[in-house]
Every structure is written in C-alpha cells, then in structure tokens.
Amino acid sequence: MLPSPYTETETNRMTLAFFCLGGLELLGALDSEISDHNKKDWIEWIYAQQIVPSEDGQNDAHCGFRGSPWSGRSFDSNKTSCEYQHYDSSHIANTYTALLNLLLLGDDLSRVDAKAIVKTIRCLQQEDGSIAPTQGSLERDVRFIFCASAISYILNDWSGLNIEKTIGYIKTLQSYECGIGQSSGEESHGGSTFCGVAALTLMGKQQEGLLDKAKLIKWCLDRQSTGFQGRPNKQPDTCYCFWIGASLEMVDAFDLVNHDNLRGFLMSTQTQMGGFGKDDKSYPDVLHSYMGLAALSLLGEPGLQTMNTSINLPTAGVDRLKNNSVFWK
Template identity: 50%
Template structure:
C-alpha cells in the first residue's frame, strides 16, 4: 500500500501536464526539450502509468522528427537526435529528411531520445544505429572523454556516460574507445575517492555516478571493484538526512538518485539510511501541485521531480517501480530493451 504522505496522483497530474505545457522559465531551455520529455515519461514509467496509443504514437513521431540523419552531401555530419525542432527542419516517417548545415545532434539528446522511445515501447526500427555510433567516434576526445556536439567547446564525464549508455542501448560499442574512456575515468578520481568531471577537478555526486555507471555499462567490473571501499565511504559521507552532492552543502533531492545509484552500483545500497532519505524526500514534495523541489522550500521543477521519484525507487518505496541504476530506466523498460521486441534483437 502507498504511504499516505506520498502524493502519487498529484505527481501523475504534474508530469502529464509537463508533457503538454511547461512554465515560461523553461523557454530558455528549449534546446533541451528532449530531456524534459524524458523526465516526464521516465517519471510516469516509475509511477506505473500506461500511455494510450494515440498519445504514445504522437510522442514517438515527435521524437523521430528530431533525428539527425546522414546528409548525402556532408559525410562528416554527426548524427543522432537534437533537443527540439528549433532549426525548423525535420526527419519524416518515410525516412526522408530536410537538412540544414547548422542543424546537428547532441549526445545527451540522443541518450534521452532513445530512452524515451524505449519507455514508449517503440521497437527502435527507425533509429539509425550505424550513423549514431559513427558520430560517437567523432565526439570522443584524445583524453578519452566525449564532447556533446560536433566541434564542441567542452568535454567531460557527463558526455562520456551518455556515449556509454547510447552504445549499451544500441548494443554497438564501435563508436567508443573503451580503454581510453576507462583511463579518463581513472584519471578523474580525486584525492577523496569521489570523481570529478575530469582530471584534477572537485569530486561531485553527479560525475561520480556518471563514472561508476559508465564502468558498469562497459563491463569493466574489475575496475569498478577497485573503487568499492574508498568510494563507498565518500558517498556515505554525503548523507545527512537525504543526500548532497559535495561536501558542506545541504541535502538536495536530486542526489538521492546520483549518490543513491552510485552506492547501488558499488553493491553498497544496503548501507543507505533509506528511512531518513525517504523522510527527506517526503518534505520536498509540493503538496499543492505535485512534483518535488530541490530543497524543502523550493518550488517543484521537472528535473528534481523525476530524481525524487528515482530516489524513492532505489529505496524500494511502495508504489514506485524498481529501476536499473546504471541506465536510469525502470526494470520493466530494461527488460523490454533485452527482448526480441527491439528490432536488432530479431536480426
């Protein structure tokens, strides 16, 4: 039975509304719209909500319209998915596409687009696997990290994780130099045994999750085991009631997932004080409209609302579906990925 403190129906309404209309402050993040869709769909999946066929088909078509396909006149194009149709071009259901020289894929949007398609039980038959993996190879940097876009100005642990998750979901690692990626992760381990976004950078809960999940996805469990004792201790030091992402910061809803998932990847989830963490998350719910805020006094936002549910899932909270910490998807969706319903599993 659900806890009386858990506002499930309000959370369902909140995320359904987020799929249709977001508040004005989100307009500045339109290039990240694919990720917003993932947070909403992922949350509804965690809540066990089923989508009707018309709604499902509509969202699936919108996602495929954001796929950047190879341009016959530009063989250097990085393919994948973009965050929104801000360039005005689109890929049609018949496989034909319009092209714009400045319209390109983003590695995070590719990651979240594939996740969304899996949540909606699409067979991924229209995903151009070979083009995406070829694009990943162009985004990997000499130090093993990944840039998010072609000619990108930044590269760090976030995008390395996205490359690993995409490769895992597509079951094709030809676009990743795994040994180079593992070296980058090892070089990014800090003196306190957490991981930074890159070498010599401060340990952070988000980048620690990305590092550990990447190792798990790359099947480098031998390297992962090397970090268990010391990194587990660092992660546990970040729990007061909930979790925070860096030393001397206050507890923050999203780290219930980032740090909680890291501990599960280290086979140390049993060391989490789940009771205290759940009590904290119950205080960050918005009692009027649903969703979760960053802090107890914060208004809800779509990122922290999703991460709050993910944190509850890791704590085996009643009424929230179980999930895979490495892929950040429900176990049911990961089971679908492994099934012959996915096109290339039938080939």
C-alpha cells in the first residue's frame, strides 16, 4: 500500500517504485537494504502487472506493464479482449520503469513478453511519428517517444518503432531556440529536451535529429543560475538539474556547467528528514530524491554510482542489461 500522500498516484506505483529502487542503487544500498527474499517479492509483483496477449489476439495494443493492480482485476489471458481491455491496459511509461525495476533487482527478463511489447509500441505510434501512452489516449508528446525508445533499447528490438517518422516528429518539437518542447509548437522545456535528446541518443540519431546542437547547448546552459530551471523565468528545481544536466552530458557539454553552483543548489534542497525536495522550501518526495541523487551522480559525487544518462539508470543496471543473455545479443 502507498502512504496516504501518494495515493492519488496509485496508477503509477511502478514508476514510484523505480524512484525508490533507483535511488537505493545510486547510493549503493540496494543489496544491503532489500533482502533477496524481498527482491523476489518485488519481481513477482512486477510480473503480476504484465499484460500479455489474449487468446483472441485482440488486445495487441494493450500489452506491456500496467502501473499497479489499481482496478482490482487480475489479468486472465483466457478472456476475450472486450471483457477487460478498457480497464486493464499497459502504459508505456510504466512498461519502461517495470523493465528498469526488473534489471535493478537482478532479473534476467526471461518472463517478459518482448514480442508483445514491441507489437504494442507499433500500435501506439501515430502516423505523424508521435507515440500515445495507451491505446485510445489523446496524449501525444515526447515523453512517450523516449519511453518507446528506451524499451526498444532494453529489449534490443527496434522493429516496433518507425525510426524515420520518430526523428521527423522530434524535429517538429524544436523551437526557434532549438530546445525541445513537449508537443509541436510549444516552448522548449527541460524535461522534454531530455526526452528528445535521450531518444535520439538511444537510436544513434543525434546528428540527424538535432536541428542545431550548438543552440541546444546554449539554451540548456542558459537555464542554470545556481541549479537549473525547466523554462525561462522559472525558479531552479532539483529535477531539472538532472533533466538538463543529463541532456548536456549526452551532447558532450556537461563540462561547461558551473559544477560548484549546481552542487550547492542540490545540497540546499536536501532536507533534514532525508531526501530532496524540488527547492529549499519544499518537503522531500521520491521523484525529487531520485533526481537529486542522479544529478549529484553526474557531478561525480563521492559515494554515488555513475549514471547511464540516456536510459536514466545507474550503471549497475546497465551492466546487467548488457550482460543479459536473453535479450542482449
């Protein structure tokens, strides 16, 4: 069960779990704080959220991982799709974090229905190259392109994604400043800039997809005062210290960041009760606590593991991915 302040985010419990597990891994405390028995419990809970193809094959657009068993309905592949598809569907963001969680916990992904997930990505991609998070959703933005790219990278199967259309869509998201907006025509934003740059990096298509790398770097650097703000005229925020810091890392420009100012800001957002808030006046939460650790990792903070910034995973998880005999060939 989630603590009461988090109950409104129940449908994304999988992603909240990643912030906790990923934070512990960055601290080098995952193995000491979670027993092997509890790791197995975690793994079984994660697999219990997997939506696999039904016998009639009509829920191909719904496969992957849901964020939690919020509907109270157990998945039954013997049911026809019309009996549950509107209530029991995967979500592309939770599929992404479910795979990260399994890797962090040492799972070999052998029970992941990779073919079904890849087919779902194919169903979720729109004609303009954008990605919907679930079948029938009206949301279309670069967060879900990033998730689809990361999933394809982890499963080592890009056949579900039309890369040419995806690159074309990301190009439409770049503003006159050459930062990346969440949707076409919107202003550049720190989080969506990370998602776009990371997707292109995972695809090996930075050169083709970034309209002006130098202007992108300038826009990112201009977001720093002490920490990083997500947009012009906003206050610095712990999470953007990672989103923009990681974007600069991926385009080989993180050395241009004022490291002392960034570290000083992050230390000011760490609270007396533990964890990080969004700023020095906020209570801590699991998202900003993970992002604070991830940003400090970019700075090479002693005692923290380093990050693979493109998939937002501590290097131990990346090593498990690359050593995975089932998917990494």
